[in-house]
Ligand SMILES: NC(=O)C1=CN([C@@H]2O[C@H](COP(=O)(O)OP(=O)(O)OC[C@H]3O[C@@H](n4cnc5c(N)ncnc54)[C@H](O)[C@@H]3O)[C@@H](O)[C@H]2O)C=CC1
């Protein structure tokens with residue numbers, strides 16, 4: 001199966017470098033100079049098996065396209081390039097919910113490219129770790145069992161181990177929601193609330209993730225896997241996470257580079273809107289939505305969370 005990675009940011013570049021262990025890979029990006037020398041992934045050079053290109057038609061000749069674009073640009077990109085992409089196997093690596101349509105990557109693919117096979121690649125994985133060839137386990141979710149298995153095999157490498165799931169909704173919601181909770185965890189640590197408060201945010205955040213995902217048709221078990229609890233743990237506890245660092249900067253009242261991709265910010269607002277519509281209690285997500293869209297302080301939001309009525313676990 002020929003492979004192209006679409007999007008030459010940190011994650012797309014890391015995936016292309018890793019997948020080169022299996023054979024040739026095309027890496028598409030908008031800027032030729034930045035594809036070869038990605039400022040978001042310093043020190044990483046493309047192996048000869050990776051062919052960089054700015055020609056989307058050339059990249060789209062591959063049978064399998066891994067879409068490594070930010071969640072908020074994915075819908076527009078798919079709509080604009082549907083003629084080239086429809087009918088392919090489209091594997092989204094984006095972790096977010098689209099703020100315009102309030103849907104995840106698989107629905108964006110289905111809407112723009114109805115003849116495509118949609119799959120989701122998600123789970124605990126920092127681009128820098130993957131690019132360095134460190135061992136990583138991910139979830140590959142696809143509703144079609146045969147195509148899912150074929151993708152699992154073609155996208156696994158000796159150090160990148162993919163576990164197959166048919167629960168696309170659960171897998172993509174786990175990846176999207178953990179970013180929101182990571183912002184909350186970072187904010188708690190940045191504002192000096194301590195490690196115990198972070199553990200409470202991770203645990204109660206996981207309860208919120210499961211509540212929403214199961215309401216939307218996901219299996220609860222998926223949330224306990226790599227794409228849910230696995231990625232939540234990684235992202236809430238590592239300085240490598242941009243979502244965590246963004247939350248930390250808000251808590252510590254420090255500056256943050258606004259050009260950084262922080263998927264949890266828009267996703268908090270999207271999920272807040274979904275939760276409100278469906279009457280689902282998601283106080284941590286709503287607090288993060290307020291944090292990213294207003295000037296409210298982390299301390300005030302913490303007070304609001306702590307002053308909620310006591311309840312059963
Ligand atoms: N960096 C990481 O460690 C991981 C990232 N991801 C996910 O991968 C997705 C991409 O993230 P990163 O690569 O890290 O972000 P990034 O900020 O490093 O790169 C984003 C890339 O998208 C391109 N881009 C932006 N708008 C575009 C458009 N309209 N058309 C075409 N290209 C466009 C940019 O030029 C850039 O190359 C996100 O959803 C993220 O959550 C998933 C796992 C790990």
Ligand SMILES: O=C(CO)COP(=O)(O)O
Pocket residue numbers: 095123124125126179182231234235240241242243244261262263
């Ligand atoms: O998704 C990731 C790790 O699994 C990367 O997290 P950040 O986007 O917060 O850096």
